[in-house]
Amino acid sequence: RKEVEQDPGPFNVPEGATVAFNCTYSNSASQSFFWYRQDCRKEPKLLMSVYSSGNEDGRFTAQLNRASQYISLLIRDSKLSDSATYLCVVNETPGGSYIPTFGRGTSLIVHP
Amino acid sequence: NAGVTQTPKFRVLKTGQSMTLLCAQDMNHEYMYWYRQDPGMGLRLIHYSVGEGTTAKGEVPDGYNVSRLKKQNFLLGLESAAPSQTSVYFCASSYSRQGGYNEQFFGPGTRLTVL
Numbered sequence: 001r002k003e004v005e006q007d008p009g010p011f012n013v014p015e016g017a018t019v020a021f022n023c024t025y026s027n028s029a030s031q032s033f034f035w036y037r038q039d040c041r042k043e044p045k046l047l048m049s050v051y052s053s054g055n056e057d058g059r060f061t062a063q064l065n066r067a068s069q070y071i072s073l074l075i076r077d078s079k080l081s082d083s084a085t086y087l088c089v090v091n092e093t094p095g096g097s098y099i100p101t102f103g104r105g106t107s108l109i110v111h112p
Numbered sequence: 113n114a115g116v117t118q119t120p121k122f123r124v125l126k127t128g129q130s131m132t133l134l135c136a137q138d139m140n141h142e143y144m145y146w147y148r149q150d151p152g153m154g155l156r157l158i159h160y161s162v163g164e165g166t167t168a169k170g171e172v173p174d175g176y177n178v179s180r181l182k183k184q185n186f187l188l189g190l191e192s193a194a195p196s197q198t199s200v201y202f203c204a205s206s207y208s209r210q211g212g213y214n215e216q217f218f219g220p221g222t223r224l225t226v227l
Contacts, residue, residue, distance in 0.1 A: 008152070032211060042220075043218035073186065087154065087155070097143075097160075097162045102147075102156070103152060103154055
């Protein structure tokens with residue numbers, strides 16, 4: 001069983017819409033959290049780190065809820081260029097190293 | 113800076129053949145990783161390295177071996193390829209940061225088909 005779970009979607013939204021994704025993780029000792037973006041047939045790239053205090057970067061807002069063990073990503077005013085797969089990543093620390101576990105990704109399609 | 117590069121970009125093997133995938137990074141990163149990505153499965157960690165001369169198993173290590181003889185290179189070997197190893201392979205590297213907020217930088221991927 002994957003320890004990091006995401007709804008695969010696809011989420012199909014019109015331009016200008018607000019869309020939110022959640023990601024749940026099973027290991028309460030997980031240390032750090034990220035959202036990556038992956039375009040079709042391309043490598044993943046970091047979108048945002050997710051801190052305990054939450055963080056915002058333009059139209060993107062990420063939140064961490066340690067009590068309920070999930071992270072979220074909110075995209076406001078969706079653009080066609082936001083169409084991609086969004087990967088949730090959780091770092092664990094076996095033996096002191098930071099080892100990432102990826103979710104399976106959530107597909108977003110923004111249409112005109 | 114080239115970032116993370118992978119060689120080759122594409123390869124077709126026959127069952128039982130061997131090959132080595134090369135990953136190189138020029139950012140002086142301590143950590144390096146090999147992943148495979150299959151449809152509907154996301155990225156799964158094969159092996160990783162936290163420094164030159166060290167390697168460790170990830171989630172799906174069977175059928176693969178790795179070596180990190182130089183800090184900038186991380187090699188992934190398939191000794192006897194099987195059709196189940198048909199996948200897209202990504203290499204990544206990162207710094208080791210306090211608190212674990214270490215951004216991973218990925219190579220462009222290697223598309224491997226085993227017939």
